[in-house]
Amino acid sequence: MTITLRPAPALLSSTETQEPLLAMIGNTPLIPLRKIAPDLRPGVEVYGKAEWYNPGGSVKDRAALWMIRDGERRGLLRPGMRIADATSGNTGIAYATVGAVLGYKVTLALPENASPERKRILNALGAELILTDAQQGMDLAIRTIRDLVASNPDAYFYPDQYNNQANVEAHYQGTGPEIWEQTDGRITHFVAGLGTSGTFMGAGRRLRELNPAIKVIGMQPDGPYHAIEGVKHMATTGMVPGIYDPDLADEIVEIRSETAFETARCLARQEGLMVGISAAANVAAALEVARRLEQGVVVTILCDSAAKYLSDRFWDEPDSACVDGDGI
Numbered sequence: 001m002t003i004t005l006r007p008a009p010a011l012l013s014s015t016e017t018q019e020p021l022l023a024m025i026g027n028t029p030l031i032p033l034r035k036i037a038p039d040l041r042p043g044v045e046v047y048g049k050a051e052w053y054n055p056g057g058s059v060k061d062r063a064a065l066w067m068i069r070d071g072e073r074r075g076l077l078r079p080g081m082r083i084a085d086a087t088s089g090n091t092g093i094a095y096a097t098v099g100a101v102l103g104y105k106v107t108l109a110l111p112e113n114a115s116p117e118r119k120r121i122l123n124a125l126g127a128e129l130i131l132t133d134a135q136q137g138m139d140l141a142i143r144t145i146r147d148l149v150a151s152n153p154d155a156y157f158y159p160d161q162y163n164n165q166a167n168v169e170a171h172y173q174g175t176g177p178e179i180w181e182q183t184d185g186r187i188t189h190f191v192a193g194l195g196t197s198g199t200f201m202g203a204g205r206r207l208r209e210l211n212p213a214i215k216v217i218g219m220q221p222d223g224p225y226h227a228i229e230g231v232k233h234m235a236t237t238g239m240v241p242g243i244y245d246p247d248l249a250d251e252i253v254e255i256r257s258e259t260a261f262e263t264a265r266c267l268a269r270q271e272g273l274m275v276g277i278s279a280a281a282n283v284a285a286a287l288e289v290a291r292r293l294e295q296g297v298v299v300t301i302l303c304d305s306a307a308k309y310l311s312d313r314f315w316d317e318p319d320s321a322c323v324d325g326d327g328i
């Protein structure tokens, strides 16, 4: 069955076509994962969407561009204003990348223990960083930015990615239809990690509309304390994103941090794919789903590359678990 999509409302305004770097956001490759799971039944295919092909290096470029363009359309972001948000990760890098192209300065609050790689990337892109007490985590970073914006609302645009529908829309209009077309409408299962849940909600909802039989599966860590940067354990987080609707999920798969590390090593050593920890966790969840199937096309998101995680020690572990595809 192949349904041809109506063209999505243009992501790219005329400015994007004049800005080659922004025109490179989206339309990322879909990579078949074959060697990592030789035990899958012959009719089962698994694919990962290579989101590090976005110019800022992650899936969050999509959301940042849509939230910034949406802010401009609504008159909330005007020339001379700064983009301000609390993020220690990819969203900050995405704001700084898009902001640099469009001429907006960026202010980010982040816990002081954010990785040196991240701080260096954000500094290199010219973002202003407000480092907050590590003990108080992202909650303090969020409060700090909210106070800053409230103190001078005309100077700042606060996208608030956890509660901004433009974050979902980026994936409803981009990621979802791209996956549909790249699989010729054959996708049967979509697996995505839950951070803000923008990817899961937007792409999942669009794919479900295109074919109601598609199973939409969320990936989350197995508890509140975990090493899968960028995703949340929804049942225990103090801050459930406003854009998250748990009813969309057919199933939630929980992945241990150790399993994510092991899968990251196997992806590197068997597929030549150097991906980040949440991408590896997504693949682990996709394989868990794929192993139950007689037939199917399982697609997941490779949120970013390994570049920002290279100082993590887990890369140094032996690869015994992935020699023959067993054990993961």
Ligand code: PMP
Binding pocket: 058, 059, 060, 089, 090, 091, 193, 194, 195, 196, 197, 198, 199, 200, 229, 230, 231, 276, 278, 279, 303, 304
């Ligand atoms: N993985 C990584 C590395 C991320 O930075 C994010 C964004 N927080 C996600 C996964 C989850 O994406 P989303 O916010 O769309 O749920």
